[in-house]
Amino acid sequence: MPKLARALQQLPPATAAAIEKLGADLAVARLRRKESLKTWAGRMGVSVPTLQRLEAGDPSVGIGIVATALWLIQRDGELGKLAAPEHDRGALEMDVRKAEELGRARALASAEARTVKRQSKR
Known part of the structure; x- marks a missing residue:
């Protein structure tokens, strides 16, 4: 198993919870669209395990993958406002x-x- 980056080990609890909620919300969005993990992962250009990690709230999933998932549900426009x-x-x-x-x-x-x-x- 790969070593977890120090930054991820020091993730504030509220931030970790927000990432987990985002992952769960993205899973709900996929399910509401009646998309399988395989289909959704294919549309995102990632593997099924990566999509599963995203939906589980794994903070090590790359921001580009998160952005692509948000794009699929037409919420990527919010990214420019975050910071x-x-x-x-x-x-x-x-x-x-x-x-x-x-x-x-x-x-x-x-x-x-x-x-x-x-x-x-x-």
């Missing part, structure tokens, strides 16, 4: 913190400049 910068909360929060820090720094500099100006007028 879109406008939805990156962590980066947005960092941008807000930087803006707040800049605002505080400018307010402090302005206050100091006013103080210096007042003192020079005396």
